[in-house]
Amino acid sequence: MARSSEKLILATVRRIATALVPELPSIGDGTLSHILAAMPEIPHGGMIDLARASCHANSKAILHALINSVPFEQMAPPAEVVQSTRAMVQHNFSYDAIMRAYRVGLIYWCKRWSDAVERYCRDKSIAVSVVSYGTAFLIGWLDLITQRLGSEYTDEAERVAREGSLAWAAYVRRVLTEDDVNIRDAGLRLGYNLAGHHVALVLQRHQGGDQTPLDSTAHEIAATLSRAKPLLVRTDIDTVWCWIPAQVTSEGRPTQAAVIVGQGRPAVGLTGFRRSHREACDALRVARLAGYPAGTVTYFEHVELAALCGSDPANCRAFMADQLGSLADETVEARRLRATLTGFFDANSNFRAAGSRLGLHHNTVRYRLNRAETLLGRPLEENRLHLELALHLADRLAAPQRRVERSADVAGSRGRGRKKTVVRQQ
Known part of the structure; x- marks a missing residue:
């Protein structure tokens, strides 16, 4: 008995939905009018056209699903609805506003369905059940739309953000490279004073x-x-x-x-x-x-x-290796000798001034410089500019931690240098 009642309800739903097909244009327009009355903040122009297209496409899809008893798991928002949702993103229409429009539209649709049941349902004993079926269907449709369009909205928002970021970066690149940049116009567009500091x-x-x-x-x-x-x-x-x-x-x-x-x-x-x-x-x-x-x-x-x-890293490292030889190594001795050489050159090649600068006895400085000459295989004054440049690069291209270690080596040797008149160490 209950089964035959369910069949009767479904048959009545299909018949009423079919009767509403000729009314689709007025249903779509009525849905839009109801939304616009409740949401006056919707801008006119292109946004109204998008909303109208969405109302008509959704109304058509709803009737199709009611007529054919389409299960929810097989439903999907119409292509026109997906397209209009993505277009709304481009018009800066928020997701919350879209969902509110759907809820307002649902209220209108429930009213149209209730009126249609009153007009077309011959068996008044099942009218309430038919109204309930349609209302439950519409609520399910809203849930479906919320889930499916949410991901479409997010995807489009991310795409728009990416493209906007790329366009923004492209414009800044033009400001960085083009000869005919109008500083005032560019500054206004960027919201940044290009003429300042x-x-x-x-x-x-x-x-x-x-x-x-x-x-x-x-x-x-x-x-x-x-x-x-x-x-x-x-x-x-x-x-x-x-x-x-x-x-x-x-x-x-x-x-x-x-x-x-x-x-x-x-x-x-x-x-x-x-x-x-x-x-x-x-x-x-x-x-x-x-x-x-x-x-x-x-x-x-x-x-x-x-x-x-260092514009060419390979050539830069090759230059350091050629000029420094084993002094380019990251051993304790090599770092110590490089620091001593740098201090000596900074002190205008004066042993005592270098020792004072480094906290070493001048004989220690002399010993280290002799050791450096041995490792270099040439006098320190030979190609001195190249040598100083290589020392500078070795220092600047050392990671901060290695610089700290090198400083500790020098500091440690300073203390040792104060204890002896002549300190012979490598």
């Missing part, structure tokens, strides 16, 4: 690092330099460019994030905007070449010569 940072995710949010890390480092709002440009998934509109003379503080950072020198105007960025890129390149650890901020002024000579 700048300090550029370039952040890159450290190799093997986690998915550190680069934008927030850029803001964090920029905040250690100035309270001014920085300009950020995401050039790819692992890189962010940053400019701080302030006259900054300090260096950015290291960060705990899994990134490495290059920082340019302060500069002014469009030329300075470009130069500081170029320097930040060069500083970052040196940091990567040297294998600096995550969290390092490399200031261009400290690595300027290394950046100039």
Whole structure:
């Protein structure tokens, strides 16, 4: 008995839904009108056309499913609905607003269904059941739409964000390279004063690092330099460019994030905007070449010569190897001898001044220099410019930890140098 009653209800639902097919245009328009009355914030123009297309496509799909008793697991939003949802993303229509429009539309549809049952249901004893069936179906349809369109909306929002970011990056690249940039117009578009002071940072995710949010890390480092709002440009998934509109003379503080950072020198105007960025890129390149650890901020002024000579990493390392020989090794002795050589040259080749600078006895300095000459296989004054450059590169391309170790070696030898008149050590 219950089974025959269910069949009767389903047959009545199909008959009423079929009777509503000729009314589809008015149902679609009525749904739209109901939504617009409840949501006056919907802008006119293109958005209204999108909403109308969605109302008509959904109404057609609902009647088709009711007529054919389509199971929910086999349903999917019509292609027109998916397209209109994606288009709404492009019109900056929020997901919450879309879902509210669906809920408002559902109220209208429930009313139309109830009226249709009153008009077309011949057996009044099952009218309530038919209304309940249609209402339950519509609620299920809303749940389906919420799930399916949610993922469509997210996918489209991510695509729009990616393309917007790419377009933004492309525009900044033009500002960095083109000759006919109008500073005022470009500044208005970027929301950044190109004619003022700048300090550029370039952040890159450290190799093997986690998915550190680069934008927030850029803001964090920029905040250690100035309270001014920085300009950020995401050039790819692992890189962010940053400019701080302030006259900054300090260096950015290291960060705990899994990134490495290059920082340019302060500069002014469009030329300075470009130069500081170029320097930040060069500083970052040196940091990567040297294998600096995550969290390092490399200031261009400290690595300027290394950046100039290190544009070709293979040639740079070959040059150091040719000039330094075994002094280029990362042994305790090689690091100690390089530090002594550098101190000697900085002291204008004066043994006593170098000893005072390094905290060593002048005979210790002399001994180490003789040892260095032996390892080099040539006098120190031969190709001295090349030798000093190679020493500078070896120092700047050493990771910070190795520099700390080298400093400890020198500091330790200072103490030993004070205890003896002549200290013979390697």
